[in-house]
Amino acid sequence: MTHADPRCVLTGTHFINGDAACCEGALAAGARFAAGYPITPSTEVVERFASRAPTVGGIFIQMEDELAASIALQGMVWAGQKSFTVTSGPGYSLMMEHIGLAAMTETPCVFVNVQRGGPSTGLPTLPAQGDMMQARFGSHGDYSTISLVPSTPQECFDLTVTAFNLAEQFRVPVMFMMDECVGHMTEKVVIPEASEIELYPRRRASKPPGEFLLFEPGPDLVPEMAHAGEGYNVYVTGLTHDNRGYPLMNPKMQRELITRQFEKISRAADQLTIVESEGVEGADVVIVAYGITARVSRRAIQMARDKGLKVGLLRLICVWPFPEKLIRELAPKVKALVMPELNMGQVVIELERCAGGKCKVISVPHPGGTVHKPADILEAIERGAQ
Amino acid sequence: MLKEIRIAGFGGQGVILSAHITGRAVALHENGYATMTQNYGPEARGGAASAALVISDQPVLFPYVANPDILVVLSQEAFTRFTPEVKEGGTLLVEEDLVHMENLPQHLKVYSIPATRIAEELGKKMVLNVVMVGFFCSITGAVSYDACLAAVKDCVPAKFLDLNIKAFDRGFQFGQELLVKGTKPEADTESEAILESAN
Known part of the structure; x- marks a missing residue:
C-alpha cells in the first residue's frame, strides 16, 4: 500500500455535503481524471472536481453525453491515471454498455451514481435507491463487480477512497451508489492526514515487455496492468480475449475468462463482506x-x-x-x-x-x-x- | 437535546448560507451534531429557498424536518407555507418588513426583526442573512455566540469580514433587547383550524 499525496488531501474538519465529500475522497484516492455529463443530484461532485483538479494536475472533461464520459475515463485509465465518472439514474442507464466493457477489459475505475427517483427522468431532486439491481446486472452479459453504499457525508469521503482501492485491487469497475439525500446532506466531514490514507497502487507489470502478457492472471486471478505508451503490447478489447488480450472467440476461452472474472471476486468474499x-x-x-x-x-x-x-x-x-x-x-x-x-x-x-x-x-x-x-x-x- | 429548524425565504437572500453557518457552528465549533438539507426548486434563482437543519448532542439519524421547533421566515410565501408546520409552542423568527403576519397561530412565540433594513444601514443588503443568524443565536440560544461568530468568520470572504461581524452583532443585539422587552405577536391571531384550512 502507498499513501495519499498530501497536496491533494484537504486535511481538516469540514461542513460539506456528500457530493463534495465524494469529490474530496476521489482526489485523496489519487483520481486525476473525471469525465462527466453533469446531472442532478450528482452535479456538485464534478463541479467541485472541475475547480479542484487543475490545482493538483488533474483534468475534468465535460463530455457530450454519458456514453462518451463512461468511455473517456477508461481511456485515461489505460493511459495510467485513476479515473471516475459521476452520474444519476438516466445517465447511469446510458453508461451500462461501458460498465460491461470495463468489466470485460478489467479496467479499474469508479462509477459514482447519486441515485434519484425513477424510472426515466423521475424525481431529479429527490432520493431513491432504485438502481441497486442495475448496479449488479445492468450491463448485458455476465459479470461480477463491487458496489459500495455510503450513509453519511463522512462515508462519502471514506468509502470513495475504498472504492478506488477495491477497483485497483480487483481490477473491476466499482459502483459507488450514493443517493440524493446523502449527496445533498451537509454534515461534519473529517478528512485525515494524507499519511493516514492508505491507497492500493496500480498493479503494474512486473515483467519486461516481451515476456509480459496483459491478461495473465496472478495468484489471486487478477492480472497485472501495463499502460499504453510504456513499450508493452497493450491490446484491449471487449471481445472475448486470450491472455495476450487478443480476440479469441470460442467456448473454451469464454469459459476460462468469464469464470476467472467471477472467481476473482467470489474468492475474496470475506474481504468484501463489509458491514x-x-x-x-x-x-x-x-x-x-x-x-x-x-x-x-x-x-x-x-x-x-x-x-x-x-x-x-x-x-x-x-x-x-x-x-x-x-x-x-x-x-x-x-x-x-x-x-x-x-x-x-x-x-x-x-x-x-x-x-x-x-x-x-x-x-x-x-x-x-x-x-x-x-x-x-x-x-x-x-x-x-x- | 434535538432541535429541528427550518429557514426559508427566496433565492438570493442567503437562506442556505445562514443555515450552513448555524449548522457549522454546532458541528465544528461546539461538540454537537448538525445535519443540513435543502429544498431545491427548478429555478436557478429568485424562487423559493428553504433549508432544514437538525441539531443535537447525539448523531442525527433522521435528516428531514417535518415539524420544526424553530422557523425562520424571510418571505411572505415562506411564512404562509411553513408556519402551519411549526410544533406546538414553537418559535417563529420573522423578517418583519417582508412578512405580513396573517392567521398567526396563538401557540407560537414570535420574534420579528427588520433584518434587511439593518443590513442596508450597515451598507450592504446582502448581509441580511448574517443579521438573521445573529438574531437566531440571540433569541433561541440553540447555539452559542462564540460558536456562531466563529462560523460566520469561516464562511465569509476576508474583505467582507468586518461587515459580517457587525451584521452578526447587530442581529444579536436586536435579539437581546427584544428579549428584555418580551415577545410581541404583532398581527391578529386566529385559531389554528382556520389557518390549516387556509393552506
Whole structure:
C-alpha cells in the first residue's frame, strides 16, 4: 500500500455535503481524471472536481453525453491515471454498455451514481435507491463487480477512497451508489492526514515487455496492468480475449475468462463482506439495510427497543457481492430479517434467497422521493417479532 | 437535546448560507451534531429557498424536518407555507418588513426583526442573512455566540469580514433587547383550524 499525496488531501474538519465529500475522497484516492455529463443530484461532485483538479494536475472533461464520459475515463485509465465518472439514474442507464466493457477489459475505475427517483427522468431532486439491481446486472452479459453504499457525508469521503482501492485491487469497475439525500446532506466531514490514507497502487507489470502478457492472471486471478505508451503490447478489447488480450472467440476461452472474472471476486468474499452490525447478537429481529435507509432505520430500532423488542441492525456497506455467508449464518438465529429500501424491493430478493426459509424476510418497500417514516419500519419490526 | 429548524425565504437572500453557518457552528465549533438539507426548486434563482437543519448532542439519524421547533421566515410565501408546520409552542423568527403576519397561530412565540433594513444601514443588503443568524443565536440560544461568530468568520470572504461581524452583532443585539422587552405577536391571531384550512 502507498499513501495519499498530501497536496491533494484537504486535511481538516469540514461542513460539506456528500457530493463534495465524494469529490474530496476521489482526489485523496489519487483520481486525476473525471469525465462527466453533469446531472442532478450528482452535479456538485464534478463541479467541485472541475475547480479542484487543475490545482493538483488533474483534468475534468465535460463530455457530450454519458456514453462518451463512461468511455473517456477508461481511456485515461489505460493511459495510467485513476479515473471516475459521476452520474444519476438516466445517465447511469446510458453508461451500462461501458460498465460491461470495463468489466470485460478489467479496467479499474469508479462509477459514482447519486441515485434519484425513477424510472426515466423521475424525481431529479429527490432520493431513491432504485438502481441497486442495475448496479449488479445492468450491463448485458455476465459479470461480477463491487458496489459500495455510503450513509453519511463522512462515508462519502471514506468509502470513495475504498472504492478506488477495491477497483485497483480487483481490477473491476466499482459502483459507488450514493443517493440524493446523502449527496445533498451537509454534515461534519473529517478528512485525515494524507499519511493516514492508505491507497492500493496500480498493479503494474512486473515483467519486461516481451515476456509480459496483459491478461495473465496472478495468484489471486487478477492480472497485472501495463499502460499504453510504456513499450508493452497493450491490446484491449471487449471481445472475448486470450491472455495476450487478443480476440479469441470460442467456448473454451469464454469459459476460462468469464469464470476467472467471477472467481476473482467470489474468492475474496470475506474481504468484501463489509458491514456494520449493532445489537445483532441475541436479537429477535435484524434490520438489514444500506445507505440512507439504514440510518433512518436506527430511529425505528430505538423506538422498538423502547417497547422492549430485541432488534439489531446489519448495515450493508458493500451490497455487491452480497454477504451471502453472513446471512446464511444469521437467518437461523433470528425470527425475522426486515429490509427497508427506497425501491419496491430489490436487494430483498437476494436477502430472501440467502435466508433460505430459515426465518421470515419482510420487505419494507418505498418508491422514493423521500425516506421511510420510522413508524413504517417499526411496524415491520413488530410483525417480525411476533 | 434535538432541535429541528427550518429557514426559508427566496433565492438570493442567503437562506442556505445562514443555515450552513448555524449548522457549522454546532458541528465544528461546539461538540454537537448538525445535519443540513435543502429544498431545491427548478429555478436557478429568485424562487423559493428553504433549508432544514437538525441539531443535537447525539448523531442525527433522521435528516428531514417535518415539524420544526424553530422557523425562520424571510418571505411572505415562506411564512404562509411553513408556519402551519411549526410544533406546538414553537418559535417563529420573522423578517418583519417582508412578512405580513396573517392567521398567526396563538401557540407560537414570535420574534420579528427588520433584518434587511439593518443590513442596508450597515451598507450592504446582502448581509441580511448574517443579521438573521445573529438574531437566531440571540433569541433561541440553540447555539452559542462564540460558536456562531466563529462560523460566520469561516464562511465569509476576508474583505467582507468586518461587515459580517457587525451584521452578526447587530442581529444579536436586536435579539437581546427584544428579549428584555418580551415577545410581541404583532398581527391578529386566529385559531389554528382556520389557518390549516387556509393552506
